[in-house]
Amino acid sequence: MLDFLGNLERTHYCGALRASDEARDAIVMGWVSGRRDLGNLLFLDIRDRTGIVQAVFNKESQPAAHAKAEQARGEFVVAVEGKVIKRQKANPEIATGEVELIATKLHILNNAKTPPFPIEEEINAAEETRLRYRYLDLRRPKSHGNLALRHKIVLEIRKTMDELGFLEIETPMLTRSTPEGARDYLVPSRVHHGQFYALPQSPQIFKQILMIGGLDRYFQIVKCFRDEDLRADRQPEFTQLDVEMSFPRQEDIFHVIETVMVRACAVAGVKTQGSFPHMLYKDAIRKYGSDKPDLRFGMELHEVTDCFPEEAKAKLGIEGGLFALAAPGAAGYSRKQLDELTEKAKSNGARGAYFVKLSPEGTTSTVEKLIGAENVKKLADACGAKTGDLVVAASAKQQIKGTEAAALVAGQLRLQLGEALGLIDRKQWKFLWITGFPLFEWSENDKTWVSAQHPFTGIVDEDLEKLESKPWEVRSKGYDLVLNGNELGSGSIRIHRQDIQERLFRALGLSEEQLRRRFGFFLDALTYGTPPHGGIALGIDRIAMLLAGEKSLREVIAFPKTAKAQDLMAESPSEVDKDQLDQLGIAIREVAKEKDST
RNA sequence: GGGGACGUAGUUCAGUUGGUUAGAACGCUGCCCUGUCACGGCAGAGGUCGCGAGUUCGAGUCUCGUCGUCCCCGCCA
Numbered sequence: 001m002l003d004f005l006g007n008l009e010r011t012h013y014c015g016a017l018r019a020s021d022e023a024r025d026a027i028v029m030g031w032v033s034g035r036r037d038l039g040n041l042l043f044l045d046i047r048d049r050t051g052i053v054q055a056v057f058n059k060e061s062q063p064a065a066h067a068k069a070e071q072a073r074g075e076f077v078v079a080v081e082g083k084v085i086k087r088q089k090a091n092p093e094i095a096t097g098e099v100e101l102i103a104t105k106l107h108i109l110n111n112a113k114t115p116p117f118p119i120e121e122e123i124n125a126a127e128e129t130r131l132r133y134r135y136l137d138l139r140r141p142k143s144h145g146n147l148a149l150r151h152k153i154v155l156e157i158r159k160t161m162d163e164l165g166f167l168e169i170e171t172p173m174l175t176r177s178t179p180e181g182a183r184d185y186l187v188p189s190r191v192h193h194g195q196f197y198a199l200p201q202s203p204q205i206f207k208q209i210l211m212i213g214g215l216d217r218y219f220q221i222v223k224c225f226r227d228e229d230l231r232a233d234r235q236p237e238f239t240q241l242d243v244e245m246s247f248p249r250q251e252d253i254f255h256v257i258e259t260v261m262v263r264a265c266a267v268a269g270v271k272t273q274g275s276f277p278h279m280l281y282k283d284a285i286r287k288y289g290s291d292k293p294d295l296r297f298g299m300e301l302h303e304v305t306d307c308f309p310e311e312a313k314a315k316l317g318i319e320g321g322l323f324a325l326a327a328p329g330a331a332g333y334s335r336k337q338l339d340e341l342t343e344k345a346k347s348n349g350a351r352g353a354y355f356v357k358l359s360p361e362g363t364t365s366t367v368e369k370l371i372g373a374e375n376v377k378k379l380a381d382a383c384g385a386k387t388g389d390l391v392v393a394a395s396a397k398q399q400i401k402g403t404e405a406a407a408l409v410a411g412q413l414r415l416q417l418g419e420a421l422g423l424i425d426r427k428q429w430k431f432l433w434i435t436g437f438p439l440f441e442w443s444e445n446d447k448t449w450v451s452a453q454h455p456f457t458g459i460v461d462e463d464l465e466k467l468e469s470k471p472w473e474v475r476s477k478g479y480d481l482v483l484n485g486n487e488l489g490s491g492s493i494r495i496h497r498q499d500i501q502e503r504l505f506r507a508l509g510l511s512e513e514q515l516r517r518r519f520g521f522f523l524d525a526l527t528y529g530t531p532p533h534g535g536i537a538l539g540i541d542r543i544a545m546l547l548a549g550e551k552s553l554r555e556v557i558a559f560p561k562t563a564k565a566q567d568l569m570a571e572s573p574s575e576v577d578k579d580q581l582d583q584l585g586i587a588i589r590e591v592a593k594e595k596d597s598t
Numbered sequence: 599g600g601g602g603a604c605g606u607a608g609u610u611c612a613g614u615u616g617g618u619u620a621g622a623a624c625g626c627u628g629c630c631c632u633g634u635c636a637c638g639g640c641a642g643a644g645g646u647c648g649c650g651a652g653u654u655c656g657a658g659u660c661u662c663g664u665c666g667u668c669c670c671c672g673c674c675a
Contacts, residue, residue: 034635034636036633036634036635036637036638037631037634037637038631038632038633038634038637038638039630039631039632040631040632041631041632041633041634042632042634043633043634043635043637045635054634054635056633056634058632059632060632073626074625074626087633088633089633089634091634091635093635094635097635114608114625114626115608115609115625116608116609117608117609117610117625118609118624118625124609124610125609125610126604126605126609126610126667126668127667127668128605128666128667128668129609129667131667181674181675182673182674182675183673183674201674201675202675204675226674227674228673228674229599229672229673229674230674231669231670231674232668232669232670234674344670347601347602347670347671348670348671349671441675450675451675452675453675454675455675456675457675490675552668562666562667562668563667563668563669564666564667568666568667
């Protein structure tokens with residue numbers, strides 16, 4: 001028999017009771033977290049969002065309450081009436097361990113099936129089970145902590161943006177597809193058959209129009225949607241801190257974001273300082289083999305192309321350059337470990353990986369016969385290798401115009417080795433700005449130059465003249481914010497002049513007609529007095545993930561999706577009724593599986 | 599689209615070269631127990647070995663396919 005809540009009023013949260021509450025009457029409500037039945041004495045641990053408190057049921061003094069407690073099981077929802085007393089023997093493991101609740105009455109408000117996994121701080125269950133029973137996973141103190149931290153971070157960001165004079169303004173979720181960038185999530189229109197809204201990949205155009213509208217300083221904490229394949233740090237819907245301001249210098253934007261980030265870190269107990277260092281994109285690539293370098297450890301890359309004579313390169317099948325690094329103390333790596341490194345490098349696009357071991361007994365190299373002892377020494381010296389180090393050089397399979405493909409491969413090895421060798425100091429929080437991005441990158445798929453960021457990114461003033469003649473040399477006014485090897489956000493000073501915007505579109509090979517169709521309204525808006533403006537968007541989920549010390553976004557999102565973009569609890573996406581499809585004028589076409597027919 | 603890891607009781611896992619009735623721990627159920635807090639003791643229930651084919655006298659184990667979860671590459675302005 002279940003009890004009604006009726007007029008029963010909670011007086012305390014479980015986790016709030018302390019020795020100072022001694023002798024008080026208390027009513028707590030929550031879930032049965034633990035049950036220890038000693039016969040005539042029975043203990044229940046009662047859990048709510050704030051913590052756990054122990055309730056004691058004594059058969060001798062309170063037979064009715066004790067009898068009820070015998071029926072209680074794990075995850076039953078209960079209310080306990082009783083008196084707070086000091087324990088004979090405190091339990092230092094829990095915050096309320098100095099006290100307990102002598103129960104006079106137990107109300108069982110709801111029962112519960114046995115959960116598929118225990119509701120504990122650390123969880124061991126398969127991710128699939130956790131996601132299917134997300135409400136139980138969320139019941140864990142760890143989940144509460146992560147979501148509470150995220151709340152505090154978002155609250156602090158809102159407060160800070162408000163103090164800095166920014167207005168939070170909503171932009172539409174149902175908007176139009178703009179063909180650049182990621183795949184859109186589409187929403188069919190019932191009123192206009194055959195037409196679709198797109199969910200925003202970001203409020204990019206709207207926030208720029210807000211600047212044209214004279215709003216001066218805009219921000220929004222907003223969901224964005226991209227229909228691309230997922231990773232541990234990528235969900236199909238994610239939350240951004242979206243920011244745009246008028247008449248900004250780059251440093252004005254940096255200052256705003258540095259202020260926000262320092263304060264967001266502070267609420268998470270992480271001390272950081274403003275004035276994040278800057279690094280040029282090309283330096284990040286050449287020194288760290290990444291556009292989001294992890295600066296918590298050194299092990300910088302060095303170009304070692306000239307250590308490999310042309311004949312050696314030919315034999316190894318190397319076309320482009322080589323980059324190398326010295327892994328401290330890794331000279332003892334076994335043949336098997338080197339093979340694993342090579343395999344990993346190849347899966348990351350390496351042509352090959354080549355090693356030099358600087359053992360105390362002498363220097364050996366996998367390529368000594370090919371490049372000669374002198375070049376081996378030169379290679380080790382170029383990396384500043386010392387005795388005991390392992391030098392790793394990498395070449396790339398494909399040479400991509402304008403990028404250092406080998407550096408990217410070596411950069412992956414750097415991260416892998418940094419992790420394996422324990423070089424990463426988890427207590428450090430290394431922010432930095434990356435600037436000086438190329439405006440264009442070469443698309444192998446389309447055999448054309450495409451915008452490296454989005455096509456509204458500003459162009460460095462003195463590079464403007466090369467826009468048509470040497471597009472690969474044109475630098476953008478874009479910048480990325482990086483924290484510990486993670487891209488937190490990306491932004492730019494925008495193009496605010498219509499003449500430049502149109503030149504850029506033409507350089508991208510878009511025809512007048514295409515332009516009108518895709519961006520017509522925006523190009524029109526640009527002609528009505530657009531102020532210089534710029535902004536940035538930061539990934540709130542990633543910020544929360546890093547500050548919570550988690551490795552996956554799923555740990556800081558209440559209802560995340562799987563790698564195949566499904567919600568295992570809600571079972572979305574799902575089929576819909578034929579009626580719904582009819583109203584939308586949509587028919588599902590069965591696509592027969594392609595079979596090899598010979 | 600490609601590569602890798604995993605899939606056995608409610609959960610986490612073990613399961614030899616293919617061989618009788620598929621095990622452990624935790625959880626669950628019942629009984630005993632007045633100071634437990636990972637309570638303890640005794641007894642018990644619980645399995646479509648992800649699914650489907652194939653090889654074989656015989657498949658959890660071998661082969662092929664398929665589904666699912668995770669990680670990575672491609673992709674993500």
